[in-house]
Amino acid sequence: MNAHYETAAIRPAVAVKKKARRYTQNGVALFFLAPWLIGLICLTLGPMIASLYFSFTDYSVLSAPNWVGLTNYKTMFTSDKLFLISLKVTFLYVLVSVPLKLIFALAVAVLLNKGMKGLGIYRTVYYIPSLLGGSVAIAMLWRKMFGGDGLLNQILHLVGINAPDWVANPKYALYSIVLLSVWQFGSSMIIFLAGLKQIPSEYYEASAVDGASRMRQFFSITIPMLSPVIFFNLVMQIITSFQSFTQAFVISNGTGGPVNSTLMYSLYLYKKGFAFFQMGYASAMAWVLVLLIALFTLLIFRSAKSWVHYEDGGK
């Protein structure tokens, strides 16, 4: 940086010309960034600032907000039992669904990496659930499939098992949503697959000569070499899982039931804001969620030093 300024001082005329060119370049960049930039300001930044303000108010949506200071935040942690329940449900969901999904995605990626014929087709087929999975239609389908006399139970009935209603029983309802999330392993799988292809085959050949088993190769070569990709997937999945909404909303018919067993954080936030007319409280919940996600992401980044291996030493 210093060097640049020195030359600029010595040869001002060139510098001015360079500066002008830089502006033009910035202009072009800005032009192409404009749609995104405007979207960010109008659709993300603006509402975020508004919601930060609302979080300190009592705002019923239909009438003007009333400043109440930190009351919303206090209520959340002191007297709102449903808030704690929704936290519990969400943590359980993240804790179960994220590892399961990653393991599943990795397993399929490893299988597909064996150099089989028609890889493109398989890759596409396995990716499809990720495209459809977030939709309302799939969640409705799930409700039907795992319902009391849904497809699953009819099959189980054929082999003589009388299974419960998986979505209407508080013991299992959340896990039927976990299953729906795991089923959408496609995007993680694609990233794993790309990561696997980056691992030089020499490592495997050398270790095979040394007599390493397949298992040993997987844990001593594949996992460490893949750890940056695992790290990336883990962070992304945790962030999206904390915000999970659609599936729980549709499967529980918007109630978070039975007995609040699927009352995800975002679902409760939505109910507070749009069904109970407490938009101020809902905004406060949204900001707590932002902090929670930031905290978890930070923790994972901290832990990364001990388990993520970069070939170039992470520089």
Next chain:
Amino acid sequence: MFKKSLIAGLSLVMAVTFSACSSGGKQNGQASGADSGGNGDKIVLRMSWWGSQTRHDLTMKALKLFEQKHPNITVKPEYSGWDGYFDKLSTQVAGANAPDVIQMDYAYLTDYAKRGALLDLDKYVQSKDLDIADHDKSMIKAGSVDGKLYAVTLGVNAPGVLYNSTVFQNLGIEEPKEDWTWKDFGDIAAKIAKAKGQGFYGSADISGTTNMFEILVRQNGHSLFNNGQFAATKDDLKQWFTMWDNLRKNGGATPAEVTAAATNAQETRPISVGTAAMDFAWSNQVIAFQKALKNQNDKIKVQVIPHSEGEKKIGEYLKPSMFVSGYAKTAHPKEVAELINFLVNDPDCAKILGTERGIPVNSKIREQLKQSAPEQEKMIYDFIETVSKHSSDIDPPYPQGFSELDKSFHTTSEQISFGQSSIDDAITQFMNNAKSILGKSQ
């Protein structure tokens, strides 16, 4: 040169996008205004309602007729089921782009009117755009808040027990009479379950439905709310939840899982899918239930909510099934009033809508319709007549915070039915919740 055109282009992009950004605030006026500018003098009104497929079909037909009679107005329908309707409406009101004509519920009327979201209709009554001369006085009162008319009753109904009379006849069980009690109800429900065997239950478990619990509370001489606070006693709650708990044990009511699998939509109710013989509903829903019935040869009938033995007063009451309101910020208030007037006073429209939203509020229309009503609708007229003779007055609208309390009540019933909590513990917890929910919204 390149730079100049670039900046010009950029600022154009910015200008277009920013104006798109900022149009949210005045969208309501603009949206309707733009429409009227676009197609000559055509005015576009948006109307929203909740209901079953039956209602959607009938209402669309009625709106077609309205468009024929008012060629300068087009009505854009926005319909959905009950679940989520008010979530959406509150969002639309907050975003200042609510529909011009809104189907409104008794439970939400005060909230919306007091917060200035609804059109004051008095002006249009005076200007004769809206005629309420033949409407029942009690229903005009029910649609008024602070002495101003905000909502016109679309129909009158009453709570009742719907039952599949074919199942009763096949099992040789006597159909319920008007003077039946909760004990009779329980006995009948258990008998049906026993006769039909596993997988079939006497009645849907509606222990989580707050407004049905309210009827028992009224029979006990209390009211559900008083001065915005929860006014039912622990004993009321205990009596209610214990009764349903016993019914679940002998098959009289659907078990927890079956109950949880059903939603508010008629198509999902146990009586419709053929796993129960009775359900609690509103008289205007008889037709929708009949249409949703799995076995179309079965006949749905309706009887009053069972009485309590030695009840302090009759719990049954007449209720405006739903209202129609205008949106306060509509660009075409006069046309809104015309549409409302059409929906409640036009004889041809009444013929189409029938009693699907309840018995018509206009006494002349009511007389006219009853003459030509098909058998099942006659039954509803008779039912409402019975109730109007033997009932007590409706309680004031539910206080702010009702929807949250309603959810808590529903959760309480689930905690008990899934065996997660004893009845006493669940009630104590609910009473605490009720206090904090309603205390907060005062």
